[in-house]
Amino acid sequence: YYITNNLSVGSCTESDMETIEVQKFPLMGSNMQFDMATKSFIERHQPPKIDTTLEKVYNLLTDPHSAKVKERHTKAIKKICEKYSGGFYLKDVELVKQVIEALVGHLHRDSDYTGSLVQIVMLCGKSFLKEKASDDAVYGGCLTEFLVQLVKLIELPNAMVQIAVTHCIGSLYCTPVPIYNDRPQACRHEMNIKAIEDSNVVSIFARELKKMEDDAVYQEILHLLLFLSLSSSNCDCLLDMDIIEVISKNMVGACSSNNSKLLQLSVEVLWNVIEYGSPDKVPDKFEIPSVVKSLYYTFCHFIKKAKTKQDLQLRNDVMSVTQVLVSRCPNAPLLECGFIKILTLVATNSEVKTSDPLMQGFMMKPINDDFELKKATLTTLIGLAENDAMRQVMIDAGLITALFDYVKPNDSVCSVDWNSAQYEELQLQALSSLETLAPLCLEDYMKGHGNTRLIMLLEWACLDFRYPEGDYGGHGNSFFGEGGYQTRRAQLRYTVRVLLSVVRTGNENVIQDLCDQGLIGSLIVVLKKYKDTEVPIELSILSNSLLILSVVCEHDSNRKATFGDEGVSLLLKFLSLDSEKFSSGLGYHKLLLSSVNAIWCCVSFMNQDLFLERGGIPILLDLLERCPPSMQNLVLGALLDLTEDARAVPHVVTWRGVGQKTAVSLLIELWRMEEQVMGVKRDKNHIMTDPATPLQGLEQLNSDISAHALSSTPTLAILDVADNMRAKIYAMLFRIGFKNLNPTNAKDQITLTLIENYLDFKVGEVWEEIIAELMLDNITPIKSDREALKQIQTVIAAKSEAVKRHQMEILERESRIEFEEEQACYQQIKFNFKQWEQQNASRINFINKTSDYETLQISKQRQSALAEKSKQDPPGMRDTVEHETLLKMLTTTVHSGRHINVPLSDNPRLPTPHKVLPAISPTRKSERSVVTQ
Numbered sequence: 001y002y003i004t005n006n007l008s009v010g011s012c013t014e015s016d017m018e019t020i021e022v023q024k025f026p027l028m029g030s031n032m033q034f035d036m037a038t039k040s041f042i043e044r045h046q047p048p049k050i051d052t053t054l055e056k057v058y059n060l061l062t063d064p065h066s067a068k069v070k071e072r073h074t075k076a077i078k079k080i081c082e083k084y085s086g087g088f089y090l091k092d093v094e095l096v097k098q099v100i101e102a103l104v105g106h107l108h109r110d111s112d113y114t115g116s117l118v119q120i121v122m123l124c125g126k127s128f129l130k131e132k133a134s135d136d137a138v139y140g141g142c143l144t145e146f147l148v149q150l151v152k153l154i155e156l157p158n159a160m161v162q163i164a165v166t167h168c169i170g171s172l173y174c175t176p177v178p179i180y181n182d183r184p185q186a187c188r189h190e191m192n193i194k195a196i197e198d199s200n201v202v203s204i205f206a207r208e209l210k211k212m213e214d215d216a217v218y219q220e221i222l223h224l225l226l227f228l229s230l231s232s233s234n235c236d237c238l239l240d241m242d243i244i245e246v247i248s249k250n251m252v253g254a255c256s257s258n259n260s261k262l263l264q265l266s267v268e269v270l271w272n273v274i275e276y277g278s279p280d281k282v283p284d285k286f287e288i289p290s291v292v293k294s295l296y297y298t299f300c301h302f303i304k305k306a307k308t309k310q311d312l313q314l315r316n317d318v319m320s321v322t323q324v325l326v327s328r329c330p331n332a333p334l335l336e337c338g339f340i341k342i343l344t345l346v347a348t349n350s351e352v353k354t355s356d357p358l359m360q361g362f363m364m365k366p367i368n369d370d371f372e373l374k375k376a377t378l379t380t381l382i383g384l385a386e387n388d389a390m391r392q393v394m395i396d397a398g399l400i401t402a403l404f405d406y407v408k409p410n411d412s413v414c415s416v417d418w419n420s421a422q423y424e425e426l427q428l429q430a431l432s433s434l435e436t437l438a439p440l441c442l443e444d445y446m447k448g449h450g451n452t453r454l455i456m457l458l459e460w461a462c463l464d465f466r467y468p469e470g471d472y473g474g475h476g477n478s479f480f481g482e483g484g485y486q487t488r489r490a491q492l493r494y495t496v497r498v499l500l501s502v503v504r505t506g507n508e509n510v511i512q513d514l515c516d517q518g519l520i521g522s523l524i525v526v527l528k529k530y531k532d533t534e535v536p537i538e539l540s541i542l543s544n545s546l547l548i549l550s551v552v553c554e555h556d557s558n559r560k561a562t563f564g565d566e567g568v569s570l571l572l573k574f575l576s577l578d579s580e581k582f583s584s585g586l587g588y589h590k591l592l593l594s595s596v597n598a599i600w601c602c603v604s605f606m607n608q609d610l611f612l613e614r615g616g617i618p619i620l621l622d623l624l625e626r627c628p629p630s631m632q633n634l635v636l637g638a639l640l641d642l643t644e645d646a647r648a649v650p651h652v653v654t655w656r657g658v659g660q661k662t663a664v665s666l667l668i669e670l671w672r673m674e675e676q677v678m679g680v681k682r683d684k685n686h687i688m689t690d691p692a693t694p695l696q697g698l699e700q701l702n703s704d705i706s707a708h709a710l711s712s713t714p715t716l717a718i719l720d721v722a723d724n725m726r727a728k729i730y731a732m733l734f735r736i737g738f739k740n741l742n743p744t745n746a747k748d749q750i751t752l753t754l755i756e757n758y759l760d761f762k763v764g765e766v767w768e769e770i771i772a773e774l775m776l777d778n779i780t781p782i783k784s785d786r787e788a789l790k791q792i793q794t795v796i797a798a799k800s801e802a803v804k805r806h807q808m809e810i811l812e813r814e815s816r817i818e819f820e821e822e823q824a825c826y827q828q829i830k831f832n833f834k835q836w837e838q839q840n841a842s843r844i845n846f847i848n849k850t851s852d853y854e855t856l857q858i859s860k861q862r863q864s865a866l867a868e869k870s871k872q873d874p875p876g877m878r879d880t881v882e883h884e885t886l887l888k889m890l891t892t893t894v895h896s897g898r899h900i901n902v903p904l905s906d907n908p909r910l911p912t913p914h915k916v917l918p919a920i921s922p923t924r925k926s927e928r929s930v931v932t933q
Helices: 036-045 054-061 069-083 088-110 111-123 135-155 159-174 189-199 201-211 214-230 231-239 244-257 261-274 282-286 289-303 309-328 339-347 369-384 388-396 399-404 420-440 441-447 450-463 489-503 509-514 518-529 535-554 555-573 588-603 608-613 618-624 627-643 644-653 663-678 697-704 716-723 727-735 747-758 759-774 783-851 853-869 926-930
Strands: 901-905 913-919
Touching: 054 069, 054 088, 069 088, 069 111, 088 111, 088 135, 088 644, 111 135, 111 159, 111 489, 135 159, 135 189, 135 201, 135 399, 159 189, 159 201, 159 214, 189 201, 201 214, 201 231, 201 420, 201 727, 214 509, 231 261, 231 282, 244 261, 244 282, 244 289, 261 282, 261 289, 261 697, 282 289, 282 450, 289 339, 289 518, 309 369, 339 369, 339 388, 339 399, 339 644, 369 420, 388 399, 399 420, 399 509, 399 727, 420 441, 420 489, 441 450, 441 509, 450 489, 450 509, 450 518, 489 509, 489 518, 489 535, 509 518, 509 535, 518 535, 535 555, 535 588, 555 618, 588 627, 608 618, 608 627, 608 644, 618 627, 618 644, 618 663, 627 644, 627 727, 644 727, 663 747, 697 716, 716 759, 727 747, 727 759, 747 759, 747 783, 759 783, 783 853
Parallel strands: none
Antiparallel strands: 901 913
16 A cells, blocks of 8 residues: 655645655554545546556457547556566467557557557567467467568558567567576577568568658668578578669669668668579579669769768778679679779779779779779679680770789889788789789780799799898788788799799790790799798699699700709609608698609600609609508509600619518509409409409499490590509509519419409400490391400400419419418427427436436446447457546446536426536545435
8 A cells, every 4th residue: 555645635636646756654553544535535536547468458459438548548558568678478479469450450540559559569579578488389380470460560651660660670680689587588589580581571571662662761671671681581582572673773863862871771782682692593683784784883973972981881892792793693794784894994093094984083092992992803803704705895994904013023113102011912912813814815915025024023032031132021911912921922922823824825935935034944943942841832832833844844855954953853852752741731742743743744754864863763662652542643653654764664673662562562552452442343362253344343333334335435444544543553564574573472463463464354344345335226246246246255254264263273372382381380399399308208317327226237338338339340450459438437327528417407398507517436425426316
């Protein structure tokens, strides 16, 4: 209960009750007296209480008896908005929709309901609240339907309501949902986005945008579409609604009225739709001439009248939209609309003078906005240079001349006072542009003395800034300047790339002119400068330099001679790189491939003697052994090319790799690896399991012969020769000589048998394909041809069986040799045990003699008998005197000197230490007991 303070009965009216200061006093107990008259007066003069539940408010709005109480409706809506200031509950979404429908009905009769409707709509812009965690799944569909009905309010001819609807949807789509700890949680932001996209409200806004005449509402809807167009599904919906032409048309009108806000929104919406729209739908809508003309008119408008910072930024935004349009819509009518010409004039404004009226009043200045515009126009034009007609317009407008203006040392004078960092970026981009443009217009390139300019820039870039000759250090800005900080490496990299693109055209006049100006010597200087580098940009320079030398020297012996000794030495150094660097990601693999390519083009025949003298063949074999499998085919090809010279074969034969591996073993191992990758049918010993397909892998077995039946299409048997290394391995071993090969193990011999018959098997494959193609085309050969084909098949089958039998014989022979070696090992083991048994028996006899006197006597008698038998009895000497050879009373039974060795160990298998004792005579009885023991 509440009691008013200083309430004066009779002086308080109904209107005053709202402003009366109320002081709260809790009524406690029954002792407090309360003036019933005062209470009755308050109750009579207070306004009726309004039930703030949505259902009763809806009843209030729809009750025919309260249809004209507008103030009560307004206050009820106000109370509702205060109660649900944090957002409506998701379970009440149907009631909210009914309340809005009721308000719309009242709005048709009375415009004073606009404020109430706007309040409810704006409140719907807050994320709906959940009472249960399952409300998302239960009421998600209801929310989607509600949004559809809510967005349809934009069809009402009321600007305030239309703006409120756009703000509501924008708030739901863009505002993240906070997390509360002391109140119900709101629906997730992702759910709101999904509901908006599923409801397809974008199509409603697009439909209304077409017929919208109110500029303020048009801008609000366009502002909302700017955020909605960040979704690809919404962009596709906008494309389906044909809204692009409307936006483009109104953008041109905004140029006339200088409405920069509308221009900015239109440009950004078009940008989003081009970038995020479906690649299939975007060209259909943006390749329309009216759309391209609108962009062209807008760009020209800013070229002529852009003065402020905002206008310059909008101009650059239009340029960015054009860039994206070129990439997504290559067939857009840019040439027909005059867009190519204006872009070229802008790109060449600071280097080429023009009297075109479109460029009157425009002058490129060294400010960031103009700098960005120049880079963007160059990028766009180079992207279109493949088109012959567009390229001719660019050339006529002086694009080549403008690009050549930057092909000079950085300390030269420039037409625009760019700072050093800006000039470096433009110079590098100009070189990158020439890399694409120069091969397409060699005649204009030569007219501009492009070779001379590039050679001079190459020589300047080779000078290190640390030396007195040069004092320039790069800034390393932008994509083009990466890796060039405080050096000239960025200029050197792009100069080399332009030269590479020019020489790859194969134009002999251009190449000869470059060589006459010292290209080969300059590139060798570059190779010597960075030969020990580990910097990625320098590795790229080395790779491209070697590629240029390969193209230049390939068909000219004089140029190979110029490459000469220095070039071969540098090439060998690059081929000797550590194998661990190949997979480092720095670019060593590119340098290696370029070096291998240079062997074919710069070394073969002319410089081969130098290459062999410097140990090039062993270096290549080392590289073949340690390089990744993806590079082995190329290395082996270069090695095979060098072995055409018979002097290279001994270098191959005498090579030894890791673990003293020979070149033959290495090649056989590569053959097995290649067949394992191909899936050729072999058993564990590498013996062919299917003589009908001795060489075919899985791809060849599973292929359809009809796909290669055309005469212009090489068959799989022929493609197989180039796809893998087996043909090269066969050729290499053939040059060494199969008779000179002596593999040490049976597995290598089995594989070598296959390699030796590779050519026969390959010929058989080709004949099998010929027969299959004849059957496919329903062609029946004549009798003699049939017999020939049958004979060929018989010979091939017999050859395969013979090879398989020979492989089995090798395996059996190896098994027999292994068995014999095993038996010999067993015999050795038996002999060792026999020796041990004899030694054991001798020891036992020795112990018996030392422990049993009778045994000792018997042994003594045997010794004497053997001594008598050993005496010779020659004729005529019977009367001679014989001397004793043994000491009398000797107690030992062996022929010994003054000492004997007695083993002390009981285990005859262990090393036995011996103790030296004197020979004992029976006269020394005190010592004989020791011997007995």
